Amino acid sequence: MIYFNSDYVEGAHPEILKRLIETNACQTVGYGEDEFCENARNLIKKECGRQDIDVHFLVGGTQANTTVIASCLKPYQAALSAKTGHINVHETGAIEATGHKVIGLESGSDGKLSHKAVEDFYNAHWNDVTHEHQPQPKLVYVSDSTENGAVYKKSELKALSEVCRKCGLYLFLDGARLGYAMASPENDLTLADLCELCDVFYIGGTKVGALFGEAVVIINPELKADFRYNIKQRGGMLAKGRLLGIQFETLFTDKLYFKIADHAVKLAFKIADALKEKGVKFLSEPESNQIFPIFSNDIIKKIEEKYLVSFWEKVDEANSAIRICTSFMTKEENADAIIKDILALI
Amino acid sequence: MIYFNSDYVEGAHPEILKRLIETNACQTVGYGEDEFCENARNLIKKECGRQDIDVHFLVGGTQANTTVIASCLKPYQAALSAKTGHINVHETGAIEATGHKVIGLESGSDGKLSHKAVEDFYNAHWNDVTHEHQPQPKLVYVSDSTENGAVYKKSELKALSEVCRKCGLYLFLDGARLGYAMASPENDLTLADLCELCDVFYIGGTKVGALFGEAVVIINPELKADFRYNIKQRGGMLAKGRLLGIQFETLFTDKLYFKIADHAVKLAFKIADALKEKGVKFLSEPESNQIFPIFSNDIIKKIEEKYLVSFWEKVDEANSAIRICTSFMTKEENADAIIKDILALI
Amino acid sequence: MIYFNSDYVEGAHPEILKRLIETNACQTVGYGEDEFCENARNLIKKECGRQDIDVHFLVGGTQANTTVIASCLKPYQAALSAKTGHINVHETGAIEATGHKVIGLESGSDGKLSHKAVEDFYNAHWNDVTHEHQPQPKLVYVSDSTENGAVYKKSELKALSEVCRKCGLYLFLDGARLGYAMASPENDLTLADLCELCDVFYIGGTKVGALFGEAVVIINPELKADFRYNIKQRGGMLAKGRLLGIQFETLFTDKLYFKIADHAVKLAFKIADALKEKGVKFLSEPESNQIFPIFSNDIIKKIEEKYLVSFWEKVDEANSAIRICTSFMTKEENADAIIKDILALI
């Protein structure tokens, strides 16, 4: 069985394991205050072209989302998200468990949240005489790439950012798949842009080369104070924090992070292009390492005999979309194999 | 500088890194449902001599404590802990952040909670006519070894367990340092005993050989249902769950976990015995890998020139206790060095 | 200005004030353990035709919803509600503040939740392989009458109840306007029916004759234990609990509660019928004390010169629906006046 069901089916980039072995006997202090973390923070600041940002390392995405969002909001404030946003549908109510409502706004099939949806909701809230009886919108959550594989254009994120600043909302970008977003031919955003446009975002390692780890970048000074207390309280302060430092150090040396993301996106497009050429339709236009081709249910069953893919959604009685996901470790031969096998089926 | 300040200053046991490399390219499903986790669960069940237990892997201790305790309690229920218990003093209110009061009970300088303290508190609660105006005690938290390096005798844990069953309280044992507790000459408990006496406990990996990881063992059937929802909600469900499986598989093959804990405790006793022989007093009797010798403040300053140790507490104006902590990776030569250097100072 | 904007614009039924004065100097114990509360509980049990239920008195609706729902759910469990349900839109995230997601399901313009919507959601949850990554549905929340003035038919509530029992979901009915629901010509439910069909519900006093107060009725034995701890923890245990006892005693003597609700609904229908006769359309069919006529925006402006009504929603560019709400204290002369004035406008 070959796995295309997600981007965390393998371990880490071999360079990371090599560094873990090299540094294994080094003695360091714990909790992210070691020299590996310090170096990794500096490398990320350099890549962002900014020294006035705070960088913190967390283990996983739900933890990062929860810790960041809970640190930003007063008890009666809520986060706005696309309906399909990860915090709204796939984190077992982790945000609500910290006391905050996630308000799901309508979005297109690409899973992108528009600045208009945010502004309309904001205005509706404050124009409603009963607004004190409703959670107050205070933070906007977007994922890049989205849960549906789309990437934000710079103009889109800029429009969101402007609305947020006008309305006093924080803009938080979940970059669990940021590497793959930035490797997309559609992408025109840089880390420096994110620092300019967002209040806080994170660079996902788990899905892009690391064993685990997300690097939270805080730009807005209001959100910086005491962030480590939040990390500890939410169970995210890794005793051997160096493990996160070593991994991000490796990923941000010689642009490894971007190179390996490129690899994944290239293979995804290779598969997508081959299928398109034969007339296969997609649920949404392929933009990054997740693609959503539509097949008849019979063909899906046959694909699943040899490949693990994710069922995504029913299109009609006879046809459904699946998700095919490549990663930094996907072998080209496996991409070629699935192309060949699918083409033989259709 | 040589580090004796804690038991997580190095990486992992080399065998674990070897296995991570061997398995790195394997493709598995995520979230702990892979074959490595399954195998690790079976090895732990075997070591416990029980098949009717649930085993879950979490990343760290605060996360394990929070997830377990929040899963056991109704909103108005509280956890009882020794005042010095980790959840009461060193987790930034993580338990309270899930809505529950931690009630700190008096304990000896060893940090052990007595069955009498628990029973007295329980009776006082229910005999008080205003008990509905107080959080209801429902869970007893103990650490083995304790934050002060002491280990529970089987008779002590049995007495606690009996009180808990009589009173309808859950008994939860934090085993972040369980390996070192079991390597203590004072220890007469086995994993099978813990399964008999506790409702839930965990086997600490982070401090005993792993890069990270705690294996939660749930014995009480009431506490088993839907535990994975709790893990996900608290941000503890590792995408590449296999990393936890691989580590515990390794630790529970050929009793590696116990062997490496032995190594640490032996070195701690080597240091303790050498100091005792020269008349050094200890804050409490050395029992495991953490020892608490008392020195004059001048001597402590000199020790700190070459060694990183933890300041523990002031004994009087001129003297203080420090903590010296060994680990599964402490080199015998470093233990010998600190002995020699301290003896030269006193 | 005459107020038709809500059903809590006046004080209490005069009989209640009379009783407060008569009992003012009596000395009683606090926190709802006095003889007035005991008597009120017995009167409600009698009206329900059941002795095996628990009755608790709370001050207000948001407090009742929060206390009940938080007492029913484990941390990872969620409440299902119609999208328009009060807990989903008008309680400032009070349920989320206790850690639980409210999942808003589609409903008709009447605000009623269908058994099919519940069953479909339940099945979708458990059929999804990633269900552990989503909050687990455990409680169904309905309001009778709904926020849109509709009342549940017995057959509808029975169907909901059957789905809930089949699926292991609790059925909780918010009866903030239960008196007005039961006074509706559409109603065929009794308190005994609610005891049969729900796990927990409450009888609203604030909007139906009392100064304040909601009587929570717990039928399901699982939900009874320690409920008073929940009340105290959520800030709902009134020191002078007798005030709630005295009010519900009065309301449930000689069926006062039902008689005064009748009065309000009769006047609402008087207004509705007069408007209908002249061709006024309604957003939804009038069923209880809240009616939602549609007028041109110009006419609404004129109505608002003399009457306080609630703007409800835009129907099109030129027309909107308003809410006209009667209460147990609405004067017939005021109902006549608004009829006359509106008829003169159209």
Added chain:
Amino acid sequence: MIYFNSDYVEGAHPEILKRLIETNACQTVGYGEDEFCENARNLIKKECGRQDIDVHFLVGGTQANTTVIASCLKPYQAALSAKTGHINVHETGAIEATGHKVIGLESGSDGKLSHKAVEDFYNAHWNDVTHEHQPQPKLVYVSDSTENGAVYKKSELKALSEVCRKCGLYLFLDGARLGYAMASPENDLTLADLCELCDVFYIGGTKVGALFGEAVVIINPELKADFRYNIKQRGGMLAKGRLLGIQFETLFTDKLYFKIADHAVKLAFKIADALKEKGVKFLSEPESNQIFPIFSNDIIKKIEEKYLVSFWEKVDEANSAIRICTSFMTKEENADAIIKDILALI
């Protein structure tokens, strides 16, 4: 049976009931935005001698404490309280239910928190290298009068206030019994002083003349924004908010609040002086409407045949302290009766 067990055993001051009847048919908007509340706010501002304060009305003490404290703190911050403080021992963990640890500091038998205890704790926190692993102290909670009947001297509160300002801590005064504190011969504080020294405090109505109600006064501008969202979220926004306005309007007209508190304290001192004269000892010196005489257990049993008093604590095997509590409605003849009966027993 005559009740001296607490200060909420009767209803309200008759003047309040009179006003409730007079205003019963008035129509007003809800949620505290009516003209009675507005007038009550103005009367309180006048009594405080300040216009730049916000006044909000809540129903009860636990609700007030929870709403205020949760509104002041970030998730990882804690409240400091005397060990005997109401929030620490008698609110079923209501503060913890909002996510915050209450840290109980040692105090004298009077239940007063000293500025030194606060400052020492604050310094210990920030001097500890592991402070990020502990909840961060941010708010100081004091009760005046205390749970043990003592009143703060102006010098004491000033010293607390100075420490709080130096350390960046909020000072919150629970005035559930503020009227009785201010009626104490020991008192030298005014409402204007409280505005000067505290960041937020409340004036208790429930125990001092009202049916229910606490008036929260917010002085610190940082704490003012959006407070009504907090009230609504915590279930404290009374639909018929006017009931609170009417009560506080009455209490703050012609200094009724202070006059009726005086009455209670005078009777408490009458009892205390009579007992003292006969050699009865007290647990702590009588200062307000709660007094704590010590009797042999036999005598207590006899007292309890005719009077309801609160058992307070065991003094030794043979003797215990009870609490005798007077209120704004205590009849002088009852005070005389208990004096006579106790004197006959000793």
